[in-house]
Amino acid sequence: MAQVLEFKLPDLGEGLTEAEIVRWLVRVGDVVAIDQPVVEVETAKAMVEVPCPYGGVVTARYGEEGTELPVGAPLLTVAVGEPAAAPEGSGNVLVGYGTSEAPTRRRRVRPAPLRSVNGADTGTPSASAPPPAPTVTAPARGTPLPDQGPVPVISPLVRRLAREGGVDLRRLAGSGPDGLILRVDVEQALKGGTGQGTAEPATVTPAPAPATSGTGAEGVRIPLKGVRGAVADKLSRSRREIPDATCWVDADATELMRARTAMNAAGGPKISLLALLARVCTAALARFPELNSFVDTEAREIVRLDRVHLGFAAQTERGLVVPVVRDAHARGAESLTAEFARLTEAARTGTLTPGELTGGTFTLNNYGVFGVDGSTPIINHPEAAMLGVGRIVPKPWVHEGELAVRQVVQLSLTFDHRVCDGGTAGGFLRYVADCVEQPAVLLRTL
Structure with a gap:
Protein backbone atom coordinates (compact mmCIF):
# COMPACT_ATOMS: atom_id res chain seq x y z
CA MET A 1 0.00 0.00 0.00
CA ALA A 2 1.32 3.43 -0.91
CA GLN A 3 2.25 5.79 1.87
CA VAL A 4 1.50 9.50 1.53
CA LEU A 5 4.32 11.76 2.75
CA GLU A 6 4.11 15.49 3.22
CA PHE A 7 6.90 17.72 1.96
CA LYS A 8 7.09 21.09 3.70
CA LEU A 9 8.81 24.30 2.60
CA PRO A 10 12.34 23.75 3.92
CA ASP A 11 14.55 26.09 5.87
CA LEU A 12 16.16 28.15 3.12
CA GLY A 13 19.01 29.41 5.27
CA GLU A 14 20.31 32.94 5.86
CA GLY A 15 17.50 33.62 8.34
CA LEU A 16 14.79 33.52 5.64
CA THR A 17 11.35 32.72 7.02
CA GLU A 18 9.07 32.78 3.98
CA ALA A 19 8.99 32.39 0.21
CA GLU A 20 6.59 33.13 -2.62
CA ILE A 21 5.56 30.41 -5.07
CA VAL A 22 6.62 31.62 -8.52
CA ARG A 23 6.00 28.52 -10.64
CA TRP A 24 5.02 24.94 -10.03
CA LEU A 25 7.21 22.46 -11.90
CA VAL A 26 4.94 19.45 -11.31
CA ARG A 27 1.20 18.75 -11.37
CA VAL A 28 -1.04 16.50 -9.35
CA GLY A 29 -0.61 12.99 -10.79
CA ASP A 30 2.99 13.50 -11.92
CA VAL A 31 5.67 10.98 -11.02
CA VAL A 32 8.65 12.64 -9.31
CA ALA A 33 12.09 11.31 -8.47
CA ILE A 34 14.19 11.94 -5.39
CA ASP A 35 15.88 15.36 -5.64
CA GLN A 36 13.70 16.46 -8.56
CA PRO A 37 12.87 20.20 -8.42
CA VAL A 38 9.14 20.55 -7.86
CA VAL A 39 8.58 24.27 -7.36
CA GLU A 40 10.31 27.57 -8.07
CA VAL A 41 10.10 30.04 -5.20
CA GLU A 42 11.27 33.59 -4.65
CA THR A 43 12.74 34.59 -1.33
CA ALA A 44 13.96 37.96 -0.19
CA LYS A 45 17.39 36.92 -1.49
CA ALA A 46 16.91 35.03 -4.75
CA MET A 47 14.65 32.92 -6.96
CA VAL A 48 15.48 29.23 -6.56
CA GLU A 49 14.19 25.75 -7.33
CA VAL A 50 13.27 23.51 -4.41
CA PRO A 51 13.98 19.75 -4.76
CA CYS A 52 11.74 17.11 -3.23
CA PRO A 53 13.37 14.45 -0.98
CA TYR A 54 10.76 11.81 -1.88
CA GLY A 55 10.06 9.81 -5.01
CA GLY A 56 6.55 8.84 -6.00
CA VAL A 57 3.28 10.31 -7.32
CA VAL A 58 2.21 13.86 -6.46
CA THR A 59 -1.18 13.67 -4.79
CA ALA A 60 -1.68 17.30 -3.76
CA ARG A 61 -0.12 20.76 -4.04
CA TYR A 62 -0.63 23.59 -1.56
CA GLY A 63 -0.69 27.20 -2.67
CA GLU A 64 -1.27 28.94 -5.97
CA GLU A 65 1.43 30.68 -7.91
CA GLY A 66 1.88 34.04 -6.21
CA THR A 67 1.07 32.66 -2.75
CA GLU A 68 3.53 33.45 0.06
CA LEU A 69 4.21 30.56 2.44
CA PRO A 70 6.15 30.46 5.72
CA VAL A 71 8.98 27.98 6.25
CA GLY A 72 7.45 24.71 7.49
CA ALA A 73 4.17 25.08 5.62
CA PRO A 74 3.17 22.10 3.42
CA LEU A 75 4.18 22.34 -0.23
CA LEU A 76 2.89 19.04 -1.59
CA THR A 77 2.18 15.40 -0.73
CA VAL A 78 3.73 12.41 -2.47
CA ALA A 79 2.45 8.84 -2.52
CA VAL A 80 5.47 6.50 -2.34
CA GLY A 81 5.28 2.85 -3.28
CA GLU A 82 7.14 1.40 -0.33
CA PRO A 83 6.97 3.07 3.09
CA ALA A 84 10.46 1.90 4.03
CA ALA A 85 11.97 3.37 0.89
CA ALA A 86 10.48 6.82 1.29
CA PRO A 87 13.00 8.47 3.63
CA GLU A 88 16.09 7.33 1.64
CA GLY A 89 16.89 10.90 0.60
CA SER A 90 19.13 12.87 2.90
CA GLY A 91 16.36 15.26 3.73
CA ASN A 92 18.84 18.06 3.06
CA VAL A 93 16.55 20.20 0.96
CA LEU A 94 18.27 23.51 1.54
CA VAL A 95 18.14 25.42 -1.72
CA GLY A 96 21.05 24.60 -3.99
CA TYR A 97 21.96 21.32 -2.29
CA GLY A 98 19.23 18.73 -2.70
CA THR A 99 19.35 15.30 -1.05
CA SER A 100 21.86 12.50 -1.12
CA GLU A 101 20.18 10.23 -3.66
CA ALA A 102 20.94 10.67 -7.36
CA PRO A 103 17.76 11.64 -9.23
CA THR A 104 16.31 9.16 -11.66
CA ARG A 105 14.98 10.08 -15.06
CA ARG A 106 11.92 12.25 -14.78
CA ARG A 107 8.71 11.23 -16.43
CA ARG A 108 5.34 12.86 -16.56
CA VAL A 109 2.07 10.95 -16.55
CA ARG A 110 -1.18 12.30 -17.85
CA PRO A 111 -3.39 12.95 -14.84
CA ALA A 112 -6.84 11.46 -14.77
CA PRO A 113 -9.58 14.02 -15.51
CA LEU A 114 -11.04 13.92 -12.02
CA ARG A 115 -7.64 14.00 -10.30
CA SER A 116 -6.60 17.07 -12.28
CA VAL A 117 -9.34 19.14 -10.72
CA ASN A 118 -8.65 18.01 -7.17
CA GLY A 119 -9.18 20.87 -4.74
CA ALA A 120 -5.97 19.96 -2.89
CA ASP A 121 -4.12 21.36 -5.91
CA THR A 122 -4.58 24.79 -4.41
CA GLY A 123 -5.73 23.98 -0.89
CA THR A 124 -4.94 25.74 2.35
CA PRO A 125 -1.77 24.48 4.11
CA SER A 126 -2.41 22.14 7.00
CA ALA A 127 -0.32 21.65 10.09
CA SER A 128 -0.61 17.85 9.92
CA ALA A 129 0.06 15.40 7.14
CA PRO A 130 -3.09 15.04 5.00
CA PRO A 131 -4.50 11.67 3.91
CA PRO A 132 -4.27 10.53 0.27
CA ALA A 133 -6.01 12.96 -2.06
CA PRO A 134 -9.70 12.02 -2.34
CA THR A 135 -11.49 11.65 -5.63
CA VAL A 136 -13.69 14.64 -6.38
CA THR A 137 -16.76 14.22 -8.50
CA ALA A 138 -16.85 17.22 -10.80
CA PRO A 139 -20.20 18.81 -11.56
CA ALA A 140 -21.85 18.26 -14.89
CA ARG A 141 -21.11 20.78 -17.60
CA GLY A 142 -23.21 23.89 -17.22
CA THR A 143 -23.90 23.44 -13.50
CA PRO A 144 -22.69 26.11 -11.04
CA LEU A 145 -20.55 24.82 -8.19
CA PRO A 146 -21.88 24.19 -4.67
CA ASP A 147 -20.98 26.63 -1.90
CA GLN A 148 -18.56 24.14 -0.29
CA GLY A 149 -15.77 21.91 -1.62
CA PRO A 150 -13.05 22.27 -4.24
CA VAL A 151 -13.28 24.50 -7.30
CA PRO A 152 -12.20 22.76 -10.56
CA VAL A 153 -10.04 25.35 -12.34
CA ILE A 154 -7.65 24.54 -15.19
CA SER A 155 -4.70 26.59 -13.87
CA PRO A 156 -3.56 29.06 -11.21
CA LEU A 157 -3.49 31.76 -13.88
CA VAL A 158 -7.25 31.38 -14.31
CA ARG A 159 -7.69 31.69 -10.55
CA ARG A 160 -5.61 34.85 -10.52
CA LEU A 161 -7.58 36.30 -13.43
CA ALA A 162 -10.82 35.63 -11.61
CA ARG A 163 -9.53 37.02 -8.33
CA GLU A 164 -8.25 40.24 -9.89
CA GLY A 165 -11.51 40.69 -11.83
CA GLY A 166 -13.74 39.93 -8.88
CA VAL A 167 -15.32 36.83 -10.44
CA ASP A 168 -16.87 34.37 -7.97
CA LEU A 169 -15.72 31.01 -9.35
CA ARG A 170 -18.40 29.16 -7.38
CA ARG A 171 -21.08 30.97 -9.37
CA LEU A 172 -19.40 30.20 -12.67
CA ALA A 173 -20.11 27.00 -14.62
CA GLY A 174 -17.10 25.65 -16.48
CA SER A 175 -17.22 24.69 -20.15
CA GLY A 176 -14.30 22.28 -19.98
CA PRO A 177 -14.38 18.50 -19.49
CA ASP A 178 -16.29 17.50 -16.36
CA GLY A 179 -17.15 21.14 -15.65
CA LEU A 180 -13.55 22.36 -15.57
CA ILE A 181 -13.40 26.18 -15.52
CA LEU A 182 -11.34 27.50 -18.42
CA ARG A 183 -9.83 30.90 -19.07
CA VAL A 184 -12.47 31.66 -21.68
CA ASP A 185 -15.18 31.17 -19.03
CA VAL A 186 -13.64 33.79 -16.76
CA GLU A 187 -13.00 36.19 -19.64
CA GLN A 188 -16.62 35.93 -20.77
CA ALA A 189 -17.77 36.55 -17.21
CA LEU A 190 -15.61 39.66 -17.06
CA LYS A 191 -17.26 40.89 -20.27
CA GLY A 192 -20.68 40.45 -18.68
CA GLY A 193 -21.57 37.30 -20.62
CA THR A 194 -21.67 33.65 -19.58
CA GLY A 195 -19.34 30.73 -20.12
CA GLN A 196 -20.10 28.13 -22.77
CA GLY A 197 -22.77 25.76 -21.59
CA THR A 198 -23.65 27.75 -18.49
CA ALA A 199 -27.14 27.30 -17.16
CA GLU A 200 -27.34 30.74 -15.57
CA PRO A 201 -25.49 34.04 -15.85
CA ALA A 202 -22.16 34.16 -14.07
CA THR A 203 -22.07 36.37 -11.03
CA VAL A 204 -19.32 38.97 -10.99
CA THR A 205 -18.52 40.45 -7.59
CA PRO A 206 -17.14 43.99 -7.94
CA ALA A 207 -13.61 44.40 -6.59
CA PRO A 208 -13.37 46.68 -3.56
CA ALA A 209 -12.49 50.24 -4.50
CA PRO A 210 -8.86 51.13 -3.75
CA ALA A 211 -8.00 53.69 -1.13
CA THR A 212 -7.84 57.21 -2.51
CA SER A 213 -5.78 60.20 -1.54
CA GLY A 214 -7.17 63.53 -0.44
CA THR A 215 -7.16 64.72 -4.07
CA GLY A 216 -9.46 61.89 -5.12
CA ALA A 217 -6.82 60.34 -7.40
CA GLU A 218 -6.63 56.57 -7.52
CA GLY A 219 -3.33 54.69 -7.70
CA VAL A 220 -1.92 51.21 -8.14
CA ARG A 221 -0.87 49.35 -5.01
CA ILE A 222 2.30 47.28 -5.39
CA PRO A 223 3.12 44.91 -2.49
CA LEU A 224 6.55 45.39 -0.94
CA LYS A 225 7.57 41.75 -0.82
Missing part, protein backbone atom coordinates in the same frame (compact mmCIF):
# COMPACT_ATOMS: atom_id res chain seq x y z
CA GLY A 226 10.22 39.44 -2.19
CA VAL A 227 13.41 41.14 -3.36
CA ARG A 228 11.76 44.58 -3.47
CA GLY A 229 10.56 44.23 0.11
CA ALA A 230 13.96 43.05 1.33
CA VAL A 231 15.67 46.00 -0.36
CA ALA A 232 13.18 48.42 1.18
CA ASP A 233 13.73 47.01 4.67
CA LYS A 234 17.51 47.07 4.36
CA LEU A 235 17.72 50.59 2.98
CA SER A 236 15.30 51.89 5.61
CA ARG A 237 17.39 50.31 8.35
CA SER A 238 20.54 51.81 6.89
CA ARG A 239 19.02 55.27 6.91
CA ARG A 240 17.81 54.84 10.51
CA GLU A 241 21.01 53.45 12.00
CA ILE A 242 23.97 54.75 9.99
CA PRO A 243 25.07 58.40 10.21
CA ASP A 244 26.48 58.53 6.70
CA ALA A 245 28.44 61.23 4.92
CA THR A 246 29.62 61.54 1.33
CA CYS A 247 32.70 63.01 -0.31
CA TRP A 248 33.55 63.01 -4.00
CA VAL A 249 36.28 63.90 -6.47
CA ASP A 250 36.72 64.10 -10.24
CA ALA A 251 39.53 62.00 -11.67
CA ASP A 252 41.24 61.72 -15.05
CA ALA A 253 40.67 58.09 -16.09
CA THR A 254 42.47 58.37 -19.43
CA GLU A 255 45.50 56.34 -18.34
CA LEU A 256 43.35 53.67 -16.73
CA MET A 257 41.40 53.23 -19.97
CA ARG A 258 44.65 53.03 -21.94
CA ALA A 259 46.05 50.45 -19.53
CA ARG A 260 42.93 48.30 -19.93
CA THR A 261 43.16 48.55 -23.73
CA ALA A 262 46.81 47.46 -23.59
CA MET A 263 45.98 44.51 -21.31
CA ASN A 264 43.26 43.26 -23.61
CA ALA A 265 45.44 43.71 -26.69
CA ALA A 266 48.11 41.45 -25.17
CA GLY A 267 45.91 38.36 -25.50
CA GLY A 268 44.21 36.14 -22.95
CA PRO A 269 40.87 36.71 -21.22
CA LYS A 270 39.51 40.23 -21.51
CA ILE A 271 39.74 42.39 -18.40
CA SER A 272 36.66 44.38 -17.43
CA LEU A 273 36.76 47.93 -16.18
CA LEU A 274 34.78 46.85 -13.11
CA ALA A 275 37.52 44.34 -12.27
CA LEU A 276 40.19 47.04 -12.42
CA LEU A 277 38.11 49.30 -10.17
CA ALA A 278 37.62 46.39 -7.76
CA ARG A 279 41.38 45.86 -7.69
CA VAL A 280 41.78 49.54 -6.84
CA CYS A 281 39.21 49.16 -4.04
CA THR A 282 40.96 46.24 -2.38
CA ALA A 283 44.31 48.06 -2.55
CA ALA A 284 42.73 51.13 -0.94
CA LEU A 285 41.10 49.04 1.79
CA ALA A 286 44.49 47.53 2.61
CA ARG A 287 45.73 51.09 3.30
CA PHE A 288 42.55 52.23 5.06
CA PRO A 289 41.15 49.13 6.84
CA GLU A 290 38.79 51.28 8.91
CA LEU A 291 36.38 51.22 5.98
CA ASN A 292 36.28 47.41 5.80
CA SER A 293 34.29 47.08 8.99
CA PHE A 294 30.88 47.30 10.62
CA VAL A 295 29.45 48.60 13.88
CA ASP A 296 28.13 46.15 16.47
CA THR A 297 25.51 48.42 17.99
CA GLU A 298 24.65 46.11 20.90
CA ALA A 299 28.26 45.73 22.00
CA ARG A 300 29.10 49.32 21.01
CA GLU A 301 32.15 48.09 19.13
CA ILE A 302 33.61 48.60 15.67
CA VAL A 303 34.43 45.23 14.11
CA ARG A 304 37.31 45.58 11.67
CA LEU A 305 37.49 42.73 9.15
CA ASP A 306 40.62 41.18 7.69
CA ARG A 307 39.03 39.81 4.49
CA VAL A 308 37.35 41.80 1.73
CA HIS A 309 34.10 40.35 0.42
CA LEU A 310 33.26 42.86 -2.28
CA GLY A 311 29.63 43.50 -3.15
CA PHE A 312 28.60 45.18 -6.38
CA ALA A 313 25.22 46.67 -7.17
CA ALA A 314 23.37 44.97 -10.04
CA GLN A 315 20.04 46.16 -11.43
CA THR A 316 17.75 43.35 -12.59
CA GLU A 317 14.13 43.01 -13.68
CA ARG A 318 13.34 41.82 -10.15
CA GLY A 319 14.97 44.82 -8.52
CA LEU A 320 18.35 45.83 -7.12
CA VAL A 321 20.56 43.02 -5.86
CA VAL A 322 24.12 43.08 -4.50
CA PRO A 323 26.06 39.88 -5.33
CA VAL A 324 29.25 39.36 -3.33
CA VAL A 325 32.70 38.40 -4.63
CA ARG A 326 34.33 36.35 -1.88
CA ASP A 327 37.93 37.14 -0.93
CA ALA A 328 38.24 39.86 -3.54
CA HIS A 329 41.50 41.00 -1.95
CA ALA A 330 43.14 37.71 -2.98
CA ARG A 331 42.02 37.83 -6.62
CA GLY A 332 43.73 39.24 -9.67
CA ALA A 333 42.08 41.15 -12.49
CA GLU A 334 41.30 38.01 -14.52
CA SER A 335 39.73 36.21 -11.57
CA LEU A 336 37.68 39.28 -10.65
CA THR A 337 36.47 39.66 -14.26
CA ALA A 338 35.33 36.03 -14.40
CA GLU A 339 33.56 36.20 -11.05
CA PHE A 340 31.79 39.46 -11.89
CA ALA A 341 30.55 37.91 -15.14
CA ARG A 342 29.31 34.75 -13.41
CA LEU A 343 27.47 36.59 -10.65
CA THR A 344 25.99 39.14 -13.05
CA GLU A 345 24.53 36.39 -15.23
CA ALA A 346 23.13 34.63 -12.17
CA ALA A 347 21.57 37.91 -11.04
CA ARG A 348 19.87 38.40 -14.41
CA THR A 349 18.46 34.88 -14.43
CA GLY A 350 17.43 35.00 -10.78
CA THR A 351 19.59 32.02 -9.79
CA LEU A 352 21.81 33.64 -7.17
CA THR A 353 21.93 31.63 -3.96
CA PRO A 354 21.37 33.28 -0.58
CA GLY A 355 25.06 32.80 0.19
CA GLU A 356 26.02 34.81 -2.89
CA LEU A 357 23.91 37.75 -1.75
CA THR A 358 25.10 38.08 1.84
CA GLY A 359 28.28 38.60 3.80
CA GLY A 360 29.65 41.61 1.92
CA THR A 361 32.10 43.91 3.72
CA PHE A 362 32.34 46.76 1.17
CA THR A 363 30.28 47.65 -1.91
CA LEU A 364 31.30 49.00 -5.32
CA ASN A 365 28.47 50.82 -7.09
CA ASN A 366 28.98 51.51 -10.80
CA TYR A 367 26.03 53.82 -11.42
CA GLY A 368 27.77 55.20 -14.50
CA VAL A 369 26.08 52.44 -16.49
CA PHE A 370 22.86 54.46 -16.12
CA GLY A 371 24.46 57.44 -17.83
CA VAL A 372 24.80 59.59 -14.70
CA ASP A 373 27.84 61.35 -13.32
CA GLY A 374 27.29 61.24 -9.57
CA SER A 375 25.22 59.82 -6.74
CA THR A 376 25.00 59.72 -2.95
CA PRO A 377 24.04 56.06 -2.43
CA ILE A 378 22.67 54.50 0.73
CA ILE A 379 25.19 52.23 2.46
CA ASN A 380 24.47 48.53 2.23
CA HIS A 381 23.78 47.79 5.91
CA PRO A 382 25.72 46.71 7.97
CA GLU A 383 28.75 47.69 5.89
CA ALA A 384 30.64 50.89 6.61
CA ALA A 385 31.19 52.35 3.14
CA MET A 386 30.36 52.28 -0.55
CA LEU A 387 32.41 53.56 -3.48
CA GLY A 388 30.39 55.05 -6.33
CA VAL A 389 31.66 55.39 -9.90
CA GLY A 390 29.99 57.65 -12.45
CA ARG A 391 30.19 57.49 -16.22
CA ILE A 392 33.55 58.06 -17.91
CA VAL A 393 33.13 60.80 -20.53
CA PRO A 394 35.39 63.16 -22.52
CA LYS A 395 35.69 66.53 -20.77
CA PRO A 396 37.98 69.54 -20.86
CA TRP A 397 40.81 68.93 -18.37
CA VAL A 398 44.07 70.64 -17.51
CA HIS A 399 46.75 68.05 -18.30
CA GLU A 400 50.44 68.86 -17.85
CA GLY A 401 49.68 72.55 -17.76
CA GLU A 402 47.57 72.63 -20.89
CA LEU A 403 43.86 72.31 -21.62
CA ALA A 404 43.06 68.96 -23.19
CA VAL A 405 40.13 66.61 -23.72
CA ARG A 406 40.48 63.74 -21.22
CA GLN A 407 38.35 60.81 -20.04
CA VAL A 408 36.95 62.07 -16.74
CA VAL A 409 35.02 60.18 -14.05
CA GLN A 410 33.43 61.31 -10.80
CA LEU A 411 34.14 59.10 -7.77
CA SER A 412 32.14 59.28 -4.56
CA LEU A 413 32.55 57.63 -1.18
CA THR A 414 29.63 57.30 1.23
CA PHE A 415 30.86 56.19 4.64
CA ASP A 416 29.67 55.51 8.17
CA HIS A 417 30.94 58.46 10.21
CA ARG A 418 31.08 56.24 13.30
CA VAL A 419 33.94 54.13 11.94
CA CYS A 420 36.16 56.98 10.76
CA ASP A 421 36.41 60.71 10.29
CA GLY A 422 36.64 62.75 7.12
CA GLY A 423 40.42 62.52 7.03
CA THR A 424 40.38 58.75 6.64
CA ALA A 425 37.52 58.82 4.14
CA GLY A 426 39.23 61.55 2.12
CA GLY A 427 42.52 59.66 2.17
CA PHE A 428 40.82 56.52 0.87
CA LEU A 429 39.07 58.37 -1.93
CA ARG A 430 42.19 60.30 -2.91
CA TYR A 431 44.17 57.05 -3.13
CA VAL A 432 41.48 55.53 -5.38
CA ALA A 433 41.60 58.62 -7.60
CA ASP A 434 45.41 58.44 -7.76
CA CYS A 435 45.23 54.80 -8.91
CA VAL A 436 42.66 55.73 -11.55
CA GLU A 437 44.81 58.58 -12.83
CA GLN A 438 48.12 56.68 -12.55
CA PRO A 439 47.54 52.90 -12.68
CA ALA A 440 51.25 52.37 -11.97
CA VAL A 441 50.49 53.26 -8.34
CA LEU A 442 48.86 49.83 -8.08
CA LEU A 443 52.21 48.14 -8.74
CA ARG A 444 53.11 48.78 -5.10
CA THR A 445 50.39 46.35 -4.00
CA LEU A 446 50.82 43.60 -6.63
